[in-house]
Amino acid sequence: MTKLHVTRRRLLRGATVVGLAGASASGVIEAAHAQAARKTFVFVSGAFCGGWIWRRVTDRLEQGGHKVFAPSLTGLADRSHLLSKDVNLDTHIADVVNLIKWESLENVCLVAWSLAGYVGSGALESIGDRVSSVVWLDAFIPADGQRAADTAAEPVRKGIQAAIEKGEAGVRGSAKYPPAVVAERDRVFAESKVTPHPVGAYLQPIKVTGALQKVAKKTYVRLPKFPMPPFDKALAECKSDKSWATFELPDVGHMAMLDAPDRLSELILQAA
Template identity: 85%
Template structure:
């Protein structure tokens, strides 16, 4: 039998090493924020999905008072189901820790690894509003009391969130976030902890006690791998796409 050529072997290995990523965005943002990372991974032959959740970014025209946390969870669950995705690396950033945790309750068997990037790790019955800064919690409640569909973020994004070079771009893209997603308690039974390969990445320049606790909890759990990226803002995928891409690929 003729020997296989090295080129074919190399191509086969590259094919087997290809990963499928699903990126879930945080509050006020959409799939656009992952573009620098998506481009890098796609250039490496990987498959990347970065949906905008209902009511945000390119789907901001769908913003209504009826959108809640279940809506955003369904966005991710249905993407994975309808695209028939398997062996997914699910990446959740910030608010999306709630969305990802909820989605895993339905599609955990299709996810082989997770990366929580400066993200919440909620317990059953928690609401996003419960973990928000006091000032923002008041803004959420005020918007809800007024019957508004969305709550606005900061008019000016500070350096602890994004580097100056990326600030104008980010400010031009952010949209109001559906109020209902902050107020609905999450229902989780521990599907996140059952994922075989788990990584938590903390961006300590962004002050958030709940992310600090998540990092500490993950450090104390041998089933998690943890990293800290100092001197990088909360929107690390814009500020340091090479480093974030490397870590996510390593974590997959």
């Protein structure tokens, strides 16, 4: 059975977590009904990916009667036709902010994965009053003035530099994903879906004043199978802050929504 490391028990109020390693879709739905009425989720994808990557999780939550949004950011996935040099971090922040405003969403659980830690942090500066909980899944927690290019892994930094030198609008990801990113059974599927990430989103410094820390319920989930020092640093900081609940799923790849959708769905429900 997979070992789940839990540093705080706050998320377990009102629900009993049984067999996270083997939770079924029906178990996720039952947990949803047991905890509360309908909830609202907004999922934000990381680099090279779009809303498609959340499908296995969003299907489970929607089956439980919850309202779920998983937009693709401008220039990515089904919106890859909008890729241009004008797309930057502000563009992606506006994608999330405008979705929440135009859909008149309240009491949102905002879920940010990987690079989307920048996007989510920036969005909260405008719509923090509409967000009641956040889940940062293997995600960056940027400081004011930081650029995604500054915290990216070395291969991505090289890709950014190559895109700049060639005058390209997008940064290309890895040609092949290792097991630390996604399980072999889903590797070809994931590789067929990824698209170049707007280089401008990496180069623009973020402007934050601490809205993320003001959210009432905050959860950080680390997937240590994927080596990434900034995520380790974020986890350590969250562990030392009593306002955060922290979890680790040591056997799951970076694309946890593909590797373990049942466990991740239940965990997100607990955190909302």
